[in-house]
Amino acid sequence: MEPDLFTAAAEERQEKDPSASPLAVRMRPRTLDEVVGQQHLLKPGSPLRRLVGEGAGGPAGPSSVILWGPPGTGKTTLAYVVSKATNKRFVELSAITAGVKEVRAVIDGARRATGGFGKETVLFLDEIHRFSKAQQDSLLPAVENRWVTLIAATTENPYFSVISPLLSRSLLLTLEPLTDDDLRGLLRRALADERGLKDAVALPEDTEDHLLRIAGGDARRALTALEAAAGAALDKGETEVALGTLEETVDRAAVKYDRDGDQHYDVASALIKSIRGSDVDAALHYLARMIEAGEDPRFIARRLMISASEDIGLADPNALPIAVAAAQAVAMIGFPEAALTLSHATIALALAPKSNAATTAIGAALEDVRKGLAGPVPPHLRDGHYKGAAKLGHAQGYVYPHDLAEGIAEQQYAPDALQDREYYTPTRHGAEARYADAVEWTRQHLGRKRS
Template sequence: MEPDLFTVAAEERQEREPGGSPLAVRMRPRTLDEVVGQRHLLKTGSPLRRLVGEGSGGPAGPASVILWGPPGTGKTTLAYVVSHATNRRFVELSAITAGVKEVRAVIDSAKRESGAYGRETLLFLDEIHRFSKAQQDSLLPAVENRWVTLIAATTENPYFSVISPLLSRSLLLTLEALTDDDLRGLLHRALADPRGLAGAVALPEDSEAHLLRIAGGDARRALTALEAGAGSALAKGEPEITLETLEAAVDRAAVKYDRDGDQHYDVASALIKSIRGSDVDAALHYLARMIEAGEDPRFIARRLMISASEDIGLADPQALQTAVAAAQAVQMIGFPEARITLSQATIALALAPKSNAAYLAIDAAIGDVRKGLAGPVPPHLRDSHYKGASKLGHGEGYQYPHDLPGAIAAQQYAPDEVHGRRYYEPTRYGAEARYADVLDRVRGRLSGG
């Protein structure tokens, strides 16, 4: 028989014996008003409000909902709240361990419950993206016939991981990563609430800051770490969770790193300069510090993309592709797996041949433009595709390079003011050596040599 994890009896037992359940379970919201974050989904009249029957005279809404968002943002919580608010039987399955057999068993029991007792079933399917197409197909009859209310959760883009028939029949709700303020409010509630720690211990600011860093926007992780720290403090008879006690309890040292202060920029600078200096081990050290401090992985990925162009450029044209691919992967998978992608990109960039020629070239060209060296475009290069252009001499004398040997025409391209100035001076490092040889030949042909 499938597990019914949130029966009324279990809830009452948790309230009578709060220490018997994990803090994250005890603090699970019972109503939408207790949900932390996700304000865009909790507005009056929102689909989620309508799903629990608020303002509509009773439960209403689609037979299928897909919750998409990072870990720890409340997907399981929202499913439970909907079940609790609508008095539906709650059944939870994980696509990691369940298959078609388990899904069919839930559907069969849901039909029996509905026929015998008139009680509807809410099926919460976690990690739906791990189901194959055939496994997802098995859900369609239950959704179409409303034998169950399906709430599926995924951390991956559902447009890539969920079959179209199920997606088209579902309400898609996107959950956002929790902010530090969201988590701070949750921690304060857990410290004071009778269901939580009931004021048994205090949380100093430095310990709170460490909890927020290691939580990484994950409410479950924040509460689990708080519970570990509180347990250690109470066992030692301490009135507060000191930073030392918390570090020992969660086995994570507090990284001296302020995401809004000097450390944020100093460590980021050290990461880029270590990559520029080809010290891969130092670069990985700084990357690790940023990850452990809870730095936004997208910020790290942006810095790597800049480094790929500024410090490597055409010495290794693949470097920018690697950095961009890493940024895209980070956006899709998030932490903790994103640490591997960032490590791969950091190592590749640190060990790549270096050239700042592209960086110097554009800055030199911009410098001339700012000095006023931006004369008129030579007449033979001007647009000649409109009526009357020939009367102005536009395009006259232009040589089409593809009609010439080597596809290079010995004609002037730059305005007179900067004709002959050289901005790009390639190095002889890595792949850029080939560009240097090509450039020597091209410049010779352009000058008529």
């Protein structure tokens, strides 16, 4: 039996008894205009709209599309909408469970459907990054010959996880995480829509806020939680989903944390101060509060990068690379997995030796500049790569440090008013001890006067 027959049977059951399907399925958009978020992909004349035949000239562009974005942002939905809008068969496979055999079966079925019934096929392949190179290679003939319209979805960077031949033949569309406003509109539509809950229950503001937090930008998760909580409320004979009912249903307490208010800044401040104070357990507590409250993981990662320079600096030169790597990973994977990465970085930073020497050094240097302590650049340090520079004395008398055995030249670098200023005062904590030795040695060899 062809996979699309199962899909057709499911759609027929849904039309006869909509309540038999999960709320997330019932609220699945039928047109691009019903899609939540992703406005950068839905503008008039966009490749996605042309793919479904909107605009002058009808369908255009490649027959393969790769959708890259976090979970719950609408990758499956967009594939479904494309198939409905173009009246094509819709076949869905997951790279987790399918292999080359299943892919070939779908392609053979698509060729028969096209030849026998004139019906083209949309093949939606979820989690394509889980396919091996050989498995991805098996898709190429179908893409090149347009036997199917391939729509592949991935949560990982396709430049690392999809083979180049397939990537070069595909239109790459990047999906953005859904905003709270996107999800709020979706929840309210689900509450009122005939396909949804038909105004059977109301959603108070505090319940809605908690629902948005636990959804974490995932539309499917938001609708699943709403359906469960609404069912629990109706079973109690209530027409309003109380916050307590939602907490019981999803087994997650509402964290007292306002992302736009004092709690947001207080908890973020407590996280950084706990890291600065080397209390790893307190730092993890505040990190957990931020994660559970639905804080943007990119915000947390930015704070950790600042902490690495502000409070650790050269006491542990690996702290900043760890924080930067965490920020890059968070941007690629999102929640819930990003919680592991943020924990990794938080623990490393909290247990690292601490130094604010880099912070105080640039602060003192900026203070002098703002006071007007600058002065002209010494003539021998000025640019000498232009005609007439020598006549002005620019770059004359400069000693090239690499020509000296010790690699350091005793000459003036700072302006006259600042040549005896010392901004960097290293600690003896961790790796910064060697920088303390280095700065003492270099200042002596530069002939600097001791303050």
